[in-house]
Amino acid sequence: MQVFWQLRWYFRQEWRRYGGAIAIFVIIAFFELIPPRAVGWIVDGVVEGQMTINTMLMWLGGLAAMWGLVYVLRIVWRLWLFGSAAKLGTVLRDKLYRHFTRQAPNFFERHKTGDLMARSTNDVNALVMTAGEGVLTAADSLITGLAVLLIMTTQLSWQLTILALLPMPVMALLVSRFGSQLHDRFSESQAAFSALTDTTQESLNGVRMIRAFGLEQRQQAAFEKVVDHAGEKNFGVVKVDAKFDPVIQLTIGMSFFLSVGGGAYLIHQGELTLGDLTAFTLYQGLMIWPMLAIAWLFNILERGSAAWKRLQEILEQAPTIVSGTQALPDTRQALDIRIEAFSWPQQRQPALQALAIQLPAGQMLGLAGPVGSGKSTLLALLLRQQELSQGKITYGGVCIRDAVLEQWRGRFAVVSQSPFLFSRSIAENIALGKPDASLDAIRHAAGLACIDEDIMLFPEGYNTLVGEKGITLSGGQKQRIAIARALLLNAEILVLDDALSAVDGKTEHRILHNLRNQPQRQTVIVIAHRLTALEQADEIVVLQHGQVSERGKHAALLSNDDWYAEMYRYQKLEQAIEEGQ
Known part of the structure; x- marks a missing residue:
């Protein structure tokens, strides 16, 4: 029952529905106590010759009307109960999603995607069953069971009731033992399912690489091992599951045997009538489901308990990056970066040190x-995906650690070297940050990113579906669509993280020229390996071993004849050779 206590926050939230469902169930349980006793009276009346046809029809008509009412009430309470249970799934998945989005990248390094998906599906489903079927079986076994026992003891024969309950302690002992086994087996099966989900996800994502290296057979063999392991763990759950029903059935059979044998003896002694024994056995029939429900309840609760434990392991991991409370200025501001030193976990050598950059708005x-x-490290610190302890990054005089995290990240639009596209139309992918953007605005952003002409060559234009992760597009097209998405957002700071690597030099020049000539210039940070992308920068900072080795404008760095100049000449030579072939 511990899992019910752990879910008390949700039961308090939905107390009206749960309370109403249980109240209706109590009424139904009361109504269900009437037919067995009525049948007993009818049997005694027939045996004694005092029951007329009219009286019998009146009894049967009343019972039929009562059953009709019970039918309606059952529909109502099931809607309330199972509706609330289904809502719990929505609440938990929303809670998990919000929790995932607040986590730093190192969280996703510790937990694989498949494992998180398994916890968000199978484990949540187990808790939904606990909040639905679990509450149902608990209420049924307690309310119906106790009410029937009370009637059997006080209205019929307490001696016969004790006799019928003799097998129950053995059943309780075995069910408790099986419940503990089920908890462990279910936890193992859920962990195996997480591994299976993760392997499936990795195999599907890497299907091109698998085919390119001819690893289909090897991957198939590895996948079969994971599937077999998951099957073995699930079979372990089934083996424990299978022990419940035989114990319950044997207990029920022994209870009926003792009741009929003891009842016959009491009738012979004149302490019980045939009608009373008939009513007793009918009441005992009402006890069959509560007894089965006890076993089913243990099953559900152990599954729910194991699932809740797995979810809590995730939810208890607090985000390492915590939002500040200070609001950012409404206007575009200068960015001041001063990093004394930053080291990644488990690394001695600082990834960045002695770095100072001032970036005015619009530059x-x-x-x-x-x-x-250290280029990617600097970007991670700027976006507060990693926390800077030795140094300070300020925006308009506000330290980004003190700023509202959502506001700060909302000032950025980042385009990475390998952009992610959703399995939607091109227009929807570009309008990801502004779903209500007009087609004209989408096309304007696409024009600035030099992708509009390519899009219009597709038969369906902007309504073209790009496939999962943009599989139907080339690398350059995906990059330019991602740039258009960032430009449509019109964020204050645009970051191009080697986002022009898959386009040719002419297109690269046009895109950067468009950025420089917008009416309201964005602050732009360009991280590039191809140095032609930096020719129009107001300042270029060259990093080596986490420190600034060169800085200045493009022309000045070429005259220094250092790493930047040497790499620029090498890339120009490489380009000339490629064009001459």
Whole structure:
């Protein structure tokens, strides 16, 4: 019953529906106590010759009307109860989604996507069943069971009731033991399902790579092992599950045997009438479902308890990046970056150190450097995906650690080297940040990103479905659609994280020229390996080993004849060779 206590917050929230459903169930339980006793009176009346046809028809008519009312009441309370249980699934999934979106990237490094999906589906479904079927079986077994026992004890024969209950302690002991086994087995099966979901997700995402390397058979064999493991764990649950029903059925059979044998003896002694025994066995029939419900209840509660434990493991992991409370200025402001040192967890060497950058509003900053120089680290700190402890980043005088996190991230539009596109139309992907944007606004943003002409070549134009992750588009087209999406958002700070790597030099120049000539210039941060993308930057900062090695405008850096100039000449030579082939 512990899981009911753990879900008390939701029962308090939906107390009207749950309270109303249980109240109706009590009324139904009261009505169901009438037919067995009425049948007993009818049997005694027939045996004694005192029951007329009219009286019998009146009894039967009354019972039929009562059953009709019970039918309607059952529909009502099921709608209330199971409606509330279904709502719990929505509440938990919304809660999980909000929790996921507040987490830092290291959270998703610890938990695989498949595992999170399994917890959001199977585990939530187990709790929905607990809040629905679990409450039903608990109420049924307690209310009906206790009411029937009370009638059997006080109105018929307490001696016969004790005799019928003799097998119950054995059943309770075995059911409790099986319940503990089920809890452990179900936890293992859910963990196996998480592994299966994660393997499936990775295999589908990497299907191109698997085919390219000819690894289909090897991947199939590995997948079969995961499937077999999940099947074994599920079969372990089924084996424990299968033990419940035989115990219950044997208990019911033994109880009926003792009742009929003991009842016959009491009739022979004149302490019980045939009608009383008939009523007693009918009441005992009403006890069959509560007895079965007890086993089913243990099953549901153990599954729910295991599922709740798995969800709590996720929900109790508080976000490492906490929002501040200070509101940001309404107008565009300068960005001041001062980093004394920053190291990634489990790394001794600082990823960034002694870095100072001032970026006025509307200016373009270029970031260059070899792989591992700290460019992506700087972006993670800017977006507060990682926390800076030694140093300070301010925006208009407000430290970003003190700013409202949602407001701060809302000032950015980031385009990465490998942008993510949803399985929707091109127009919907561009309008992701502004779902109500008009087609003219969407086309204007696409024009600035130099993708409008390509889109119009598709038979369905902007209504073209791009497929999962934009699989129907080329890398350059995906990048330019992502740039159009960012431009439509018109955020204060636009970050192009090597977002022009898949387009040719001419298109790259046109896109950057369009950015520079917008009526209301955005603050732009361009991170690039191809240095031609930085030619129009107001300042270029070159990072090496986490430190600033060069800084200045494009022309000045070329005259320094250092890493930037050497790499620029190399890339120009490479481009000339490619064009000459």
